[in-house]
Amino acid sequence: MADVTLSDIRKSYGAVKTIHGVDLDIRDGEFVVLVGPSGCGKSTLLRMIAGLETITGGMLKIGDRMVNDLDPKDRDIAMVFQSYALYPHMTVATNMGFSLEHRGAAKTEIAERVNWAAGILGLTDLLDRYPRQLSGGQRQRVAMGRAIVRNPQVFLFDEPLSNLDAKLRVVMRGEIKALHQKLKTTTIYVTHDQVEAMTMADRIVVLSGGKVEQIGAPLDLYDRPANQFVAGFIGSPSMNFIKGTITGQGFAAPGITLPLPAAAMPLAGQSAIYGIRPEHFSLDENGVPVEIVLVEPMGSETQVTMKLGETKTTGVFRERINGAPGDTIHVLPNVEAVHLFSEERGIRLN
Amino acid sequence: MRADISPRAKVGLYGLMCVLLIPFVFPTWWMVTSSIKPISDIFAFPPQLVPQNYDWTTYSKVFELQPFVRQYWNSAYIAAVVTVGTMIISSMAGYAFARIRFPYANAVFMIVLLGLLIPSEVTIVPLFQMFLKAGMVNTHWPLILVPIFGAPSVFATFVMRQFFVTLPAELEEAARVDGLGRFKIFTKIALPLAKPALASVAIFTFLHSWNLFLEPIVFLSSADMFTLPQALTQYTDAYGGPMWNIQLAAATLTALPVLIVFIIAQKQFVEGLAHTGLKG
Amino acid sequence: MAVAQENAHPEGRSSSPFWTIARRDSLAGFLFIAPQLIGIVVFVLIPLGLVFWYSLHEWNVLANTFTYTGAQNYRMLMEDESLLEVLGATAIFSAGLVIFNLSLALLLAVLLNQRLAGIAIFRTLFFSPVVVSLVAWTIVWGFLLQKNGGINGMLLTFGIEGPNWLREETTAMISVIVVQVFKNVGLNMILFLAALQGVPKELYEAARIDGAPAFKQFRRITLPLISPTILLTSIITIVGSLQVFAQIAVLTQGGPGLSTTVLVYYLYQQAFQFHFFGYGSTLSILLFAIVAILTFAQWQMRKRIVFYES
Numbered sequence: 001m002a003d004v005t006l007s008d009i010r011k012s013y014g015a016v017k018t019i020h021g022v023d024l025d026i027r028d029g030e031f032v033v034l035v036g037p038s039g040c041g042k043s044t045l046l047r048m049i050a051g052l053e054t055i056t057g058g059m060l061k062i063g064d065r066m067v068n069d070l071d072p073k074d075r076d077i078a079m080v081f082q083s084y085a086l087y088p089h090m091t092v093a094t095n096m097g098f099s100l101e102h103r104g105a106a107k108t109e110i111a112e113r114v115n116w117a118a119g120i121l122g123l124t125d126l127l128d129r130y131p132r133q134l135s136g137g138q139r140q141r142v143a144m145g146r147a148i149v150r151n152p153q154v155f156l157f158d159e160p161l162s163n164l165d166a167k168l169r170v171v172m173r174g175e176i177k178a179l180h181q182k183l184k185t186t187t188i189y190v191t192h193d194q195v196e197a198m199t200m201a202d203r204i205v206v207l208s209g210g211k212v213e214q215i216g217a218p219l220d221l222y223d224r225p226a227n228q229f230v231a232g233f234i235g236s237p238s239m240n241f242i243k244g245t246i247t248g249q250g251f252a253a254p255g256i257t258l259p260l261p262a263a264a265m266p267l268a269g270q271s272a273i274y275g276i277r278p279e280h281f282s283l284d285e286n287g288v289p290v291e292i293v294l295v296e297p298m299g300s301e302t303q304v305t306m307k308l309g310e311t312k313t314t315g316v317f318r319e320r321i322n323g324a325p326g327d328t329i330h331v332l333p334n335v336e337a338v339h340l341f342s343e344e345r346g347i348r349l350n
Numbered sequence: 351m352r353a354d355i356s357p358r359a360k361v362g363l364y365g366l367m368c369v370l371l372i373p374f375v376f377p378t379w380w381m382v383t384s385s386i387k388p389i390s391d392i393f394a395f396p397p398q399l400v401p402q403n404y405d406w407t408t409y410s411k412v413f414e415l416q417p418f419v420r421q422y423w424n425s426a427y428i429a430a431v432v433t434v435g436t437m438i439i440s441s442m443a444g445y446a447f448a449r450i451r452f453p454y455a456n457a458v459f460m461i462v463l464l465g466l467l468i469p470s471e472v473t474i475v476p477l478f479q480m481f482l483k484a485g486m487v488n489t490h491w492p493l494i495l496v497p498i499f500g501a502p503s504v505f506a507t508f509v510m511r512q513f514f515v516t517l518p519a520e521l522e523e524a525a526r527v528d529g530l531g532r533f534k535i536f537t538k539i540a541l542p543l544a545k546p547a548l549a550s551v552a553i554f555t556f557l558h559s560w561n562l563f564l565e566p567i568v569f570l571s572s573a574d575m576f577t578l579p580q581a582l583t584q585y586t587d588a589y590g591g592p593m594w595n596i597q598l599a600a601a602t603l604t605a606l607p608v609l610i611v612f613i614i615a616q617k618q619f620v621e622g623l624a625h626t627g628l629k630g
Numbered sequence: 631m632a633v634a635q636e637n638a639h640p641e642g643r644s645s646s647p648f649w650t651i652a653r654r655d656s657l658a659g660f661l662f663i664a665p666q667l668i669g670i671v672v673f674v675l676i677p678l679g680l681v682f683w684y685s686l687h688e689w690n691v692l693a694n695t696f697t698y699t700g701a702q703n704y705r706m707l708m709e710d711e712s713l714l715e716v717l718g719a720t721a722i723f724s725a726g727l728v729i730f731n732l733s734l735a736l737l738l739a740v741l742l743n744q745r746l747a748g749i750a751i752f753r754t755l756f757f758s759p760v761v762v763s764l765v766a767w768t769i770v771w772g773f774l775l776q777k778n779g780g781i782n783g784m785l786l787t788f789g790i791e792g793p794n795w796l797r798e799e800t801t802a803m804i805s806v807i808v809v810q811v812f813k814n815v816g817l818n819m820i821l822f823l824a825a826l827q828g829v830p831k832e833l834y835e836a837a838r839i840d841g842a843p844a845f846k847q848f849r850r851i852t853l854p855l856i857s858p859t860i861l862l863t864s865i866i867t868i869v870g871s872l873q874v875f876a877q878i879a880v881l882t883q884g885g886p887g888l889s890t891t892v893l894v895y896y897l898y899q900q901a902f903q904f905h906f907f908g909y910g911s912t913l914s915i916l917l918f919a920i921v922a923i924l925t926f927a928q929w930q931m932r933k934r935i936v937f938y939e940s
Contacts, residue, residue, distance in 0.1 A: 452659030476680035499669025563876035
């Protein structure tokens with residue numbers, strides 16, 4: 001187990017730069033999730049840590065060793081791939097023991113380690129099967145077994161759940177988390193799914209366009225996103241953004257004035273972006289009037305698309321709402337949960 | 351097109367296929383049966399679809415007139431060496447072209463593909479001169495070296511490349527993380543998975559070598575060195591006319607073993623062929 | 631920018647070994663292709679250069695003289711009246727072979743693509759000549775095609791007197807084409823069959839719902855979708871037809887007259903029977919040019935005739 005330190009890590013293909021200097025300190029035993037939209041560079045970053053992509057610039061350390069130019073095999077890492085990458089021509093046991101075999105481990109030791117890993121992952125009865133005879137979830141477990149067998153310093157996961165159906169994904173999410181709690185191995189996990197990131201991570205790294213947007217604990221990112229990108233990316237349904245101007249009376253948006261926290265008053269006069277999460281609206285007779293565009297009852301809650309002034313926004317309410325498109329209801333934004341971002345660069349103001 | 355077929359159409363289709371089969375199957379039948387007919391019955395009228403008299407001495411004459419065992423061995427070992435050699439060379443080259451990034455890979459690939467454009471017939475004259483200078487005329491070296499290293503193996507390389515291109519990249523990456531170097535990735539991961547492509551390369555290469563005709567008659571001059579196709583044409587009488595029944599007996603001995611192997615392993619043959627990545 | 635980076639992490643640069651991952655992989659790549667590349671240079675490219683060099687010379691094997699004569703062999707090529715006949719025979723042979731081979735292969739593939747019991751047996755039998763030794767196959771056909779051979783024998787039982795197939799110009803050409811087609815049509819048949827099975831079934835179902843009759847489905851769906859395979863097989867078959875040698879040597883020795891003397895056979899005669907190595911080399915260059923032009927032309931045509939590329 002080890003720390004992983006990235007200092008000013010860069011990647012370019014010829015003249016095209018894809019990673020623009022990433023700094024990241026991952027503590028021993030931490031579960032860090034790299035998240036971002038496709039093309040943000042999260043997989044490239046992970047593959048650079050693995051040694052599958054060359055590092056153009058900067059320094060990568062695992063433990064105290066600089067590993068920039070080491071082969072994957074010399075970095076003491078294990079990786080779980082999106083497609084699992086199980087060797088089709090080998091049994092589950094051979095798949096799991098393969099790396100040990102190539103490190104010159106004794107047969108008895110390999111068998112012992114494989115049995116240990118199979119026991120943890122519930123694969124003991126499947127050891128003689130071939131990958132093609134396994135279900136998606138079982139393959140996923142074998143891929144994890146292959147990773148834990150040799151007790152590496154770091155686990156790397158590259159979107160490991162994206163090939164599973166929604167239900168199984170939730171189950172495996174729990175299993176991976178539980179495995180980490182048992183083994184306490186430093187883990188770097190890449191996903192595009194912010195729900196996975198929120199539920200699994202000790203810390204989340206949000207990436208966009210090859211840059212780090214924000215690093216923090218899941219709820220910190222949710223509560224205090226550093227910029228408009230992170231605000232929009234974390235949380236589902238996404239945060240509403242409304243353009244307007246901060247005034248003494250509140251936030252002047254097209255067709256409506258919205259309440260602001262007292263702390264925002266010093267910013268009066270600036271144009272800004274007003275961010276409010278759908279769940280931070282409440283039904284309130286004293287609120288602002290909105291026109292219903294669409295009502296989607298979910299059972300436990302109701303999602304309403306509504307026109308707030310001239311901006312289309314989404315609200316999520318605990319109550320059941322009997323409204324038709326065109327009706328007007330009154331909603332109140334929770335002023336303590338209002339985020340303000342600068343208009344041109346999207347940086348948090350309050 | 352694949353709708354259910356009416357019984358009448360079925361009878362028609364079977365009938366049509368049976369008629370079409372005649373030129374594919376009858377020659378082999380005719381070869382085997384005629385090889386045991388006495389010479390007097392060879393051109394009998396009406397044609398004897400089943401021999402009425404048997405003359406098994408044709409088979410002993412095959413071995414008396416020429417060193418046929420030796421020639422059989424020549425063909426077999428040359429084809430075996432060429433097949434194994436081609437499988438090694440072309441799977442390595444095909445793998446590198448498909449999976450390894452190295453400078454000038456595309457230029458090198460184009461040069462190798464040139465081999466497809468230049469049939470060995472084009473270069474037979476200089477090849478003959480080269481092997482003459484090297485003292486290798488009337489040896490089997492030209493029949494071994496040229497197919498393994500020259501133009502004929504390019505097709506095999508192409509087939510292997512087409513296969514390796516489809517191998518998932520993550521499989522190799524997993525192997526790298528598991529501690530394998532390039533060569534071990536090739537031998538432990540890529541090659542075991544390439545069995546279908548290797549099988550079709552083996553079949554093509556074997557048949558190509560087994561059927562070579564121009565090269566043996568250009569390079570070989572003594573009966574001891576002959577390969578089977580060349581030997582078959584040598585069963586002639588004093589006037590140069592073919593000794594039909596003996597020639598057919600030798601032809602049967604040449605053709606039947608391969609045919610039997612094919613019928614036993616026909617699934618691999620046909621499916622391997624369809625898998626060659628030739629589909630377009 | 632780059633300087634600043636190096637200063638920021640001097641140890642990162644200086645400690646990086648010469649054999650980086652990428653460099654080691656490049657080396658591996660070169661080692662993997664080296665045998666093939668060296669082979670191509672030694673057994674294809676150098677001989678190709680030599681064949682051109684020889685073609686500029688008059689080479690007398692008996693007197694052991696090798697004189698530079700410039701374009702003289704090429705002038706001889708232009709004036710060689712036999713060559714005209716040879717090229718004509720080559721063209722007829724190749725065209726006949728390709729047309730007959732591809733249409734028969736397609737017909738067989740369509741038949742084998744039907745859902746009929748025992749179809750695999752038919753597939754095996756149609757394919758079987760491919761694995762029969764080429765010369766053995768040719769010898770049997772030569773035997774069958776004799777004046778008093780099996781085919782004429784059969785015809786005579788129906789009261790038809792057959793020609794002396796291999797000794798008359800027209801029938802000799804037809805014979806060598808037919809023998810060659812039946813030998814190898816199985817290869818193209820399998821490739822077509824694989825292509826036919828690759829056509830999504832839904833397309834036919836949609837066409838049936840649209841009311842398209844079977845032949846129209848074939849013309850409008852099947853043919854366009856398998857056109858890449860048609861192109862590929864036609865290239866392979868044409869180039870292959872230009873290499874046919876054993877069949878001619880065994881069946882007709884190029885005769886009667888020059889009627890079945892195709893270019894490769896002519897080349898062989900000139901170089902290895904008459905020992906005109908210089909002129910033989912010139913014929914080799916001609917063969918190479920024809921193969922190259924045909925391949926190139928077919929490749930260019932793919933945009934026009936191939937409706938669909940996967």
